[in-house]
Amino acid sequence: MRLDKYLKVSRxxxxxxxxxxxxxxxxxxxxxKMAKPSTEVRLGDVIDIRSPLGKSVxxxxxxxxxxxxxxxxxxxxxxxx
Numbered sequence: 001m002r003l004d005k006y007l008k009v010s011r012x013x014x015x016x017x018x019x020x021x022x023x024x025x026x027x028x029x030x031x032x033k034m035a036k037p038s039t040e041v042r043l044g045d046v047i048d049i050r051s052p053l054g055k056s057v058x059x060x061x062x063x064x065x066x067x068x069x070x071x072x073x074x075x076x077x078x079x080x081x
Contacts, residue, residue: 011068024036
């Protein structure tokens with residue numbers, strides 16, 4: 001699954017367009033490397049999201065689903081920090 005779509009479906013970022021902007025501006029890393037919106041997300045990947053305001057989130061991919069609900073979106077990842 002594409003990184004921008006994964007961020008939206010997992011609700012780490014609320015809108016896909018916002019996810020795409022964050023990725024293009026370099027605020028999102030996958031396994032410690034700069035990513036593109038089209039980067040394929042795989043099980044076990046570690047996603048680092050840094051916001052321009054200084055907040056950061058680190059999550060490990062546990063599950064990949066094309067659709068999720070608010071209740072089960074958090075099951076798709078494990079917060080590391």
